[in-house]
Amino acid sequence: MRKEWIKKRSGKTRTQMYYAKQGIITEEMEYIAKKENLSAELIRSEVARGRLIIPANINHTHLEPMAIGRVTKTKVNSNIGASALASDIEEEVKKLKTSVKYGADTVMDLSAGAKNMDEIREAIIAASPVPIGTVPMYQIIDEIKDVEKLTYDDILRVLEKQAKQGVSYFTIHAGLLLRHMPLVAKRKMGIVSRGGSLTASWMLKHHKENPFYTIFDEILDICRRYDVSLSLGDSLRPGCLYDASDEAQLEELKTLGELTLKAWDKDVQVMIEGPGHVPINEIERNVRLEQIYCHEAPFYVLGPLVLDIGAGYDHIGSAIGAAMAAWYGVSMLCYVTPKEHLGLPNEKDVREGMMAYKIAAHSADIARKIPHARDRDDAMSDARYHFDWNRQFELALDPERAREFHDETLPQEVFKEAEFCSMCGPKFCSYKVTQDAMKQFNWDEFKKEAMEKMKNEN
Structure with a gap:
């Protein structure tokens, strides 16, 4: 991708800002837009305005484009x-x-x-x-x-x-x-x-x-x-x-x-x-x-x-x-x-x-409610509630540290599937206690009655 782009950057002025001011969306801008879940036109306009920069020296040929600015x-x-x-x-x-x-x-x-x-x-x-x-x-x-x-x-x-x-x-x-x-x-x-x-x-x-x-x-x-x-x-x-x-x-x-x-x-x-x-x-x-x-x-x-x-x-x-x-x-x-x-x-x-x-x-x-910023956190919550340890390790900012701390007190492979950790154990795990209680309770009927009550009150 970069080699193809370098061929296009010719002349005395080669900066991303120059092209942005000309209304041109560069390949770097396109790449960043996809990565950041934003429109390429927004990236271009922010570069042209000076509120966003794409640091990308033309001689760093294997660089993965990135942007620094408030919209990203x-x-x-x-x-x-x-x-x-x-x-x-x-x-x-x-x-x-x-x-x-x-x-x-x-x-x-x-x-x-x-x-x-x-x-x-x-x-x-x-x-x-x-x-x-x-x-x-x-x-x-x-x-x-x-x-x-x-x-x-x-x-x-x-x-x-x-x-x-x-x-x-x-x-x-x-x-x-x-x-x-x-x-x-x-x-x-x-x-x-x-x-x-x-x-x-x-x-x-x-x-x-x-x-x-x-x-x-x-x-x-x-x-x-x-x-x-x-x-x-x-x-x-x-x-x-x-x-x-x-x-x-x-x-x-x-x-x-x-x-x-x-x-x-x-x-x-x-x-x-x-x-x-x-x-x-x-x-x-x-x-x-x-x-x-x-x-x-x-x-x-x-x-x-x-x-x-x-x-x-x-x-x-x-x-x-x-x-x-x-x-x-x-x-x-x-x-x-x-x-x-x-x-x-x-x-x-x-x-x-x-x-x-x-x-x-x-x-x-x-x-700041950046698009999709919380997706990983929500997925982590699901993994925690369902005791999916491997998924938790995968989603953590530092997977190796998360796995290391978990295995420090529960080193056996069997505990990767355990429905508890060493903090509370199986008897006092709030997730486990809640899930067991809900299995014994007609949750669907309770939810139906609660919704009906709220409707009547309104």
Whole structure:
């Protein structure tokens, strides 16, 4: 499917947004519409409007198309990546496969300071059926070694290289401006974004405007050639509840809105990155402000974490905020693992983070009444009531974990057909007690009498 489509994408402008604006429904749009139970025309119109993006670099030839926007299901991103201290190509590919296995819709390669960064990324893209995102600043600094030596050409060279490799979206920290820097001084934790802090360091040392902001038009030209979407990064996202929703964060958000319009003028797809650490009572306001300042471009948030003291359990604390954020209007959630703030996640941590966030995303989709979002839950209810254990395992978000927990206390194969679990046993199982009672009761006659009584009362 992708090879046939690539032949059709010719000329200087190759983006999904370009074709959507021309009224053309691409094969990617058709595929997504069927997968999401939506009309292809709705997908096209939302892409043209900028409320939905299809991150699909033309060089990622075995990519399964997906979309990020409010009319589609809430998506979940998994962060992986090697560091100078841990991980290698084999480990990163393993993390990628674990991410995809447990439902990641996109994966970000956040390798920083690692050896063989190009080879790691090539291996990840080659093994991935989902879009891959990066923060190019990490490789830029790795190659030039000293942030002071950063040039505009360094930025464009690395972006072009990653685009050629097949990266489908870049996180670009272009919204942090010199005029925002005094606002950072009021914070408890300053700048916690890695890409943002590196960019700010260059700005302060050279007393010059953000280089990504200065050459934003040239960056757009690269994105347009390969159909790389932009994930406009929030350099000033709050790193603690104390800094949440402060002036620094919101002023940068307004700049991201200006950059969004510039990108759309060149038919480059955009989503906006968001916080961070936000108390429960401020989540809705954060989402509403993004929709206003950034013209309803898809919102992509990390968490948000709703408390600062959950170290070791931040995947839980942040999933609470993530479910609320998705309910209020966020289109994609960036997962948080138990290792957040503590260390580089391993394969086990990836699984835990993914499950926490698939629960958050699915819960929001049910609340939003996304078409067919609850079908699987209703089927699970039927399977539970009828003690169909294998069907329950099949429907669970994590079938292996469900089976593992069931078999932990009832390991014999005979209990796969048992009409109880180890929680209550056969004597106190409410399903079993109810079913036995109903067998001894003329349920049809009772229902008939009840309906007749209701009719008379009305």
